[in-house]
Amino acid sequence: MKSLTEWGGASLIELAERFGTPLYVFDEAELRRRCRRLVESVKKYDADVYYAGKAFLPLAMAQLVSSEGMGLDVVSLGELALALSAGISAGRIELHGNAKTEELLSRALRLGVGRIVVDSADELELLGRLAKNEKTPPKILLRVSPGIAAGAHHAIQTATDDCKFGFSPAQLVHAVKRAADLPVVLAGLHVHLGSQIDRLEPFFEGVQTMVDLLASLKNACGFEADEMDLGGGFAVRSPEGPLDAGDFIEKICLRAKSASSAAGLRLPRLSFEPGRWVSSPACVTVYRVQSVKETTSGRIYAALDGGMTDNPRPCLYGAPYSPVLVSSADERKEGTVTLAGCCCESGDVLVSDAVMPELRRGDLVALPDTGAYTYSMFMTYNGAFRPAVVFVSSGTARLVVRRWNEGDLLKDQLGLEGRQ
Numbered sequence: 001m002k003s004l005t006e007w008g009g010a011s012l013i014e015l016a017e018r019f020g021t022p023l024y025v026f027d028e029a030e031l032r033r034r035c036r037r038l039v040e041s042v043k044k045y046d047a048d049v050y051y052a053g054k055a056f057l058p059l060a061m062a063q064l065v066s067s068e069g070m071g072l073d074v075v076s077l078g079e080l081a082l083a084l085s086a087g088i089s090a091g092r093i094e095l096h097g098n099a100k101t102e103e104l105l106s107r108a109l110r111l112g113v114g115r116i117v118v119d120s121a122d123e124l125e126l127l128g129r130l131a132k133n134e135k136t137p138p139k140i141l142l143r144v145s146p147g148i149a150a151g152a153h154h155a156i157q158t159a160t161d162d163c164k165f166g167f168s169p170a171q172l173v174h175a176v177k178r179a180a181d182l183p184v185v186l187a188g189l190h191v192h193l194g195s196q197i198d199r200l201e202p203f204f205e206g207v208q209t210m211v212d213l214l215a216s217l218k219n220a221c222g223f224e225a226d227e228m229d230l231g232g233g234f235a236v237r238s239p240e241g242p243l244d245a246g247d248f249i250e251k252i253c254l255r256a257k258s259a260s261s262a263a264g265l266r267l268p269r270l271s272f273e274p275g276r277w278v279s280s281p282a283c284v285t286v287y288r289v290q291s292v293k294e295t296t297s298g299r300i301y302a303a304l305d306g307g308m309t310d311n312p313r314p315c316l317y318g319a320p321y322s323p324v325l326v327s328s329a330d331e332r333k334e335g336t337v338t339l340a341g342c343c344c345e346s347g348d349v350l351v352s353d354a355v356m357p358e359l360r361r362g363d364l365v366a367l368p369d370t371g372a373y374t375y376s377m378f379m380t381y382n383g384a385f386r387p388a389v390v391f392v393s394s395g396t397a398r399l400v401v402r403r404w405n406e407g408d409l410l411k412d413q414l415g416l417e418g419r420q
C-alpha cells in the first residue's frame, strides 16, 4: 500500500481538514471485530479476556471494550478513573503495576476491584494490612517472572530472570504461604511474557512453566490455583502475515488443558490480557508535511507536524512503520524519504529512508498500525498538544478526544508566584 484515501469509509483529507493534524483515526468496526474475535475464542474454553488499557485507553475505548464484553486491565488511578467513568463494573477490572501506591491499593479495595495482581512481597504485606478493614477480602493473583525471554525488544520482555516484574519462582512458596495468613483470597498466578510475540512456542513454554510451578506449589504447600492469567503480548502480524490472536488463545488454552492433566492438576480458569492486537491495526495517524529538503549528504527529509511526542515508539524501540501518502495521486514518482518529527532533536525521526511517492509541503502522510502505545505514550515535550482522536463508523466520524490547545498546557501552571 503506497497511498490511502479513506479509513473506515471516511475521507482522510476531509478528516484532516476538519479535525487538524496530527490526528489518530480509528476504524471502529475493526476495533469491534477484534474484540469479538477474542471474546469468541475465550468463550469456547470458559476463559476470560481483559483488554490491556495501557495500549490505548480514552474513555471511548473503555466504553467500547466493555460493550463487547471484555474486562479491563488497569495500572493506575488514572486508568481506574477512566474505567469507572466508562461504567465498567469494578468486578470486571484487574489491577496491575509493579509499584502500586497505598492510595491506589486503598482505592481498589474500596471499589471492590475484581482482581489485584500482586507484584512483590512488599505489596502483599501492604495489601494484607489495608485489607484488614475490608468486609470482603480482595481476590488476588501473584505475578511470576518465570525466566522466559520473549518479546520483540529487550524493553518489552517482562518475564526474564532479571526483570522488575513479579515474584521469582523461588519466592513463590513463601508468598503463597504468607497469603494464606492474610485477609486476601489467593485465586492463582499471573504471567505476562512480553510484547509483540509472533509465535506460539514462547506461549507454550510459558504455559508449561506455569503448570510446573503450580504442580510444585501443590506439592510444597497444597495450594491449588482456581485461576491463571497468561497475560497479553500477541503481535499484530507474524512473518507469514496477519496473526489471529483468537487462534493463538485457543491453542494456548488447549495446551494448558493437556499440560495440566499431564501434571495431575485441575485446569485453572484461564484469562488473557491483549492490548496491542486489539487497537494497533485499527488506527492510522495522519500528519501534514511542513517542509521537504535535501541535506548535504543527499538525504531527503520531510518534516511532519508531529513525531516522538505522539509516537515515541521509533525512538524507544526502533519500531518500524510503513508510511503512505494520503492521496490518489499515484502518478507521482517514487523516492526515498526520511520522515522527521517536529521536535528539536535529530533523533526525532518516525521513519528512516521510506520508499514512497515523492512528498511536497502540504501533503498528508498516514502511518498505519499506530493505534497502540502512541496516544497512550504521548508526551508534552516541546510544548506539544495532544492530537485529537477520531472514531469512524460506516464512513461517519466522531471526535472522541479533542485536540489540546494552549489552555491545556497552561491550566496547571501556577507561575513564579506559585501557591503557598
Ligand code: LLP
Binding pocket: 052, 054, 055, 073, 096, 156, 158, 192, 194, 195, 196, 231, 232, 233, 234, 273, 274, 275, 276, 277, 313, 317, 372, 373
Ligand atoms: N498485561 C500486562 C501485565 C502488560 O504489562 C502488558 C503490556 C499487556 C498485558 C499487554 O501487552 P500487549 O498485548 O499490548 O503486547 N510500550 C511498548 C509496549 C509495552 C507493553 C507493556 N505491557 C510498545 O510500544 O511496544
